[in-house]
Amino acid sequence: MKLLHKVNFRSDTIKHAIILIICYLIKVNYFNFSTGMPLNKISYSVVTVSVLFLLLTLLYKLRKWYIVVSFAVTTIMFGDLLYFRYFNDFLSVKLMNQATFVGSVTSIIVSIFKPTDLILFIDIIVYMVLTKNKNKLELFAHKLSFILTLIILPTVILSISFSSIYTGIKKYEFFNYHVYDLISLDTENGNLTNEEKNAVVDEMRSDYRDSFSGNYFGLAADKRNVYVVQIESLQNALIGKYYNGQEITPNINKLLKEDSIYFDHYYQMIGKGNTSDAEFTTLNSLYAITTGNTYNVYENNNFYGMPWILRENGYSATSYHGYEAGFWNRENIYPQEGFELSHFEPDYILGEKIVFGLDDHDFFEQTLPMLKNQEGKNFNFLVTLSSHKPFTLPEDKKWIQLDEADENFFGHYIQSVHYMDDAFGKFIEGLKEEGLYEDSIIVFYGDHFGIGMEDEVALERMENFLGVPYTFEEMFNIPLVFHIPGSGVSVTKDITGGQIDLLPTLLNLLGIENNYLTLGQDLLNSENGFVATQTFMEKGSFIDDEKVFQIARDGVFENSTAYTRDTHEPVDIASCRAGYEYAIKRINLSKKITESDSVMDIVTELMNKNSKYEIE
Numbered sequence: 001m002k003l004l005h006k007v008n009f010r011s012d013t014i015k016h017a018i019i020l021i022i023c024y025l026i027k028v029n030y031f032n033f034s035t036g037m038p039l040n041k042i043s044y045s046v047v048t049v050s051v052l053f054l055l056l057t058l059l060y061k062l063r064k065w066y067i068v069v070s071f072a073v074t075t076i077m078f079g080d081l082l083y084f085r086y087f088n089d090f091l092s093v094k095l096m097n098q099a100t101f102v103g104s105v106t107s108i109i110v111s112i113f114k115p116t117d118l119i120l121f122i123d124i125i126v127y128m129v130l131t132k133n134k135n136k137l138e139l140f141a142h143k144l145s146f147i148l149t150l151i152i153l154p155t156v157i158l159s160i161s162f163s164s165i166y167t168g169i170k171k172y173e174f175f176n177y178h179v180y181d182l183i184s185l186d187t188e189n190g191n192l193t194n195e196e197k198n199a200v201v202d203e204m205r206s207d208y209r210d211s212f213s214g215n216y217f218g219l220a221a222d223k224r225n226v227y228v229v230q231i232e233s234l235q236n237a238l239i240g241k242y243y244n245g246q247e248i249t250p251n252i253n254k255l256l257k258e259d260s261i262y263f264d265h266y267y268q269m270i271g272k273g274n275t276s277d278a279e280f281t282t283l284n285s286l287y288a289i290t291t292g293n294t295y296n297v298y299e300n301n302n303f304y305g306m307p308w309i310l311r312e313n314g315y316s317a318t319s320y321h322g323y324e325a326g327f328w329n330r331e332n333i334y335p336q337e338g339f340e341l342s343h344f345e346p347d348y349i350l351g352e353k354i355v356f357g358l359d360d361h362d363f364f365e366q367t368l369p370m371l372k373n374q375e376g377k378n379f380n381f382l383v384t385l386s387s388h389k390p391f392t393l394p395e396d397k398k399w400i401q402l403d404e405a406d407e408n409f410f411g412h413y414i415q416s417v418h419y420m421d422d423a424f425g426k427f428i429e430g431l432k433e434e435g436l437y438e439d440s441i442i443v444f445y446g447d448h449f450g451i452g453m454e455d456e457v458a459l460e461r462m463e464n465f466l467g468v469p470y471t472f473e474e475m476f477n478i479p480l481v482f483h484i485p486g487s488g489v490s491v492t493k494d495i496t497g498g499q500i501d502l503l504p505t506l507l508n509l510l511g512i513e514n515n516y517l518t519l520g521q522d523l524l525n526s527e528n529g530f531v532a533t534q535t536f537m538e539k540g541s542f543i544d545d546e547k548v549f550q551i552a553r554d555g556v557f558e559n560s561t562a563y564t565r566d567t568h569e570p571v572d573i574a575s576c577r578a579g580y581e582y583a584i585k586r587i588n589l590s591k592k593i594t595e596s597d598s599v600m601d602i603v604t605e606l607m608n609k610n611s612k613y614e615i616e
């Protein structure tokens with residue numbers, strides 16, 4: 001009492017404090033609302049507001065410092081918000097050292113930003129106005145602020161320490177998330193124990209291979225050329241579709257009519273490395289890590305995926321991409337992946353740029369002569385670019401007549417996929433003209449979604465176009481096609497599959513016995529499909545042939561959601577327990593293999609144990 005009595009309450013002191021607290025409430029609730037915090041977690045906002053208030057009381061004498069610190073905090077918040085719209089998650093310090101990642105995101109940042117996001121800076125602006133004519137903020141007498149600090153600090157610490165709310169709060173609450181992200185940095189490494197390694201070796205030698213039914217084994221074994229084309233942002237939603245009577249992907253559709261095995265429930269499996277993760281998982285049949293991007297963090301690892309395996313089986317291995325060699329660290333990782341030769345933008349004549357690199361038409365056209373000159377058996381990996389966000393094409397390359405209402409991300413996406421399809425169609429024609437087509441297997445798939453959840457207008461138009469809700473399952477769905485000229489096989493398979501399954505499936509078609517490390521499965525010889533996702537739908541989430549299970553953001557199994565894959569009806573969560581556990585187990589196993597650089601160990605073990613090698 002005595003203490004409080006001494007406190008000098010100025011009339012504007014209380015008023016200013018109230019104004020600022022209101023600003024904090026507006027700021028924090030805008031942030032939480034925009035980053036999907038459920039209403040029952042609203043108490044977490046109290047923690048964020050308390051920490052901001054704490055900051056104010058601690059720095060009440062240091063106006064400049066308060067502004068600097070607040071600005072830094074708000075900038076991170078702002079970054080989180082934009083990142084969340086794109087990735088359904090907050091920023092992580094583990095991703096900060098990746099310049100290429102930032103480069104890729106800045107190209108779309110403008111489209112993600114909403115003017116209302118400036119609300120996040122409201123408290124700083126108001127504070128500056130309120131304290132404009134003062135050298136120091138005298139919002140509170142020193143002792144009062146000290147008392148408040150003593151009350152608030154333990155409250156905040158206690159509130160975040162209770163284990164019952166800890167899982168949730170570290171995912172949703174701004175300060176807790178970042179503190180946890182920082183302190184968990186060193187606990188991420190895992191080593192593969194000998195037992196785990198032996199279990200993987202055993203699984204790779206037995207699993208489906210014991211019950212291998214031989215479907216389509218060697219269907220493309222006699223083909224001299226293997227072309228694997230990863231297509232930028234190609235979603236399955238546009239395949240076979242018309243926009244106001246205009247066929248969006250006529251060339252792909254034509255390929256699907258004959259000699260094609262088409263997987264229409266195939267899914268992206270990217271981590272935080274977008275295109276590069278699509279490549280990584282496809283080439284290696286491993287999960288991408290999410291604590292960075294695999295191409296950067298594990299650039300010195302020894303891998304043994306598609307390029308190495310095909311080389312071992314007599315093919316050459318070359319990659320082609322019409323952008324900078326350094327982007328996604330490709331120039332360093334490709335030799336580790338097993339590519340003997342890699343072509344990037346400098347190897348091409350750069351015409352008019354589309355988005356930020358070589359036009360797909362130029363890319364395919366100029367790649368053809370390189371393919372023509374190849375001798376023997378060849379594996380060629382082509383990564384396209386023109387259908388990249390923000391889907392901007394020069395006027396004379398927009399060939400789809402769009403309605404006024406679709407002059408947005410959605411319409412532009414259709415436009416650029418149509419443009420890519422034309423380039424791809426010309427490539428197929430080129431292969432025919434050069435006499436390469438008949439002697440080839442052409443594999444193509446999308447790297448990841450084009451339309452994300454961040455643009456509400458595009459989302460609404462997409463739903464309207466599809467006639468169904470635009471869920472993550474729909475967003476993740478990309479096409480996978482094995483086009484094998486002259487095979488006489490034309491079939492659509494609806495087994496659930498993901499990028500991790502491409503390598504084992506391809507090996508089967510090429511008639512290469514799979515004695516390698518592949519964590520995915522051969523989709524042509526498997527009964528049940530399963531895809532474990534890690535981003536957008538976080539670790540523990542999965543898609544199988546019947547359902548989609550999305551782990552709750554607080555990581556609590558019981559709070560999760562599940563619905564049927566095709567009709568979106570709710571599914572009993574309890575029935576998802578096994579899939580949830582399996583998803584986590586597989587991702588953790590893959591992570592350990594990558595982190596301990598054990599691929600070659602396992603492959604060597606497999607080669608030693610393999611009877612074929614024992615006989616030799």
Ligand code: GP9
Pocket residue numbers: 104105273274275276323324327328383385388
């Ligand atoms: C760049 C290209 C695009 O080389 O692959 O990458 P993204 O931004 O889609 O991850």
Ligand code: MN
Pocket residue numbers: 232233274275447448
């Ligand atoms: Mn991409």
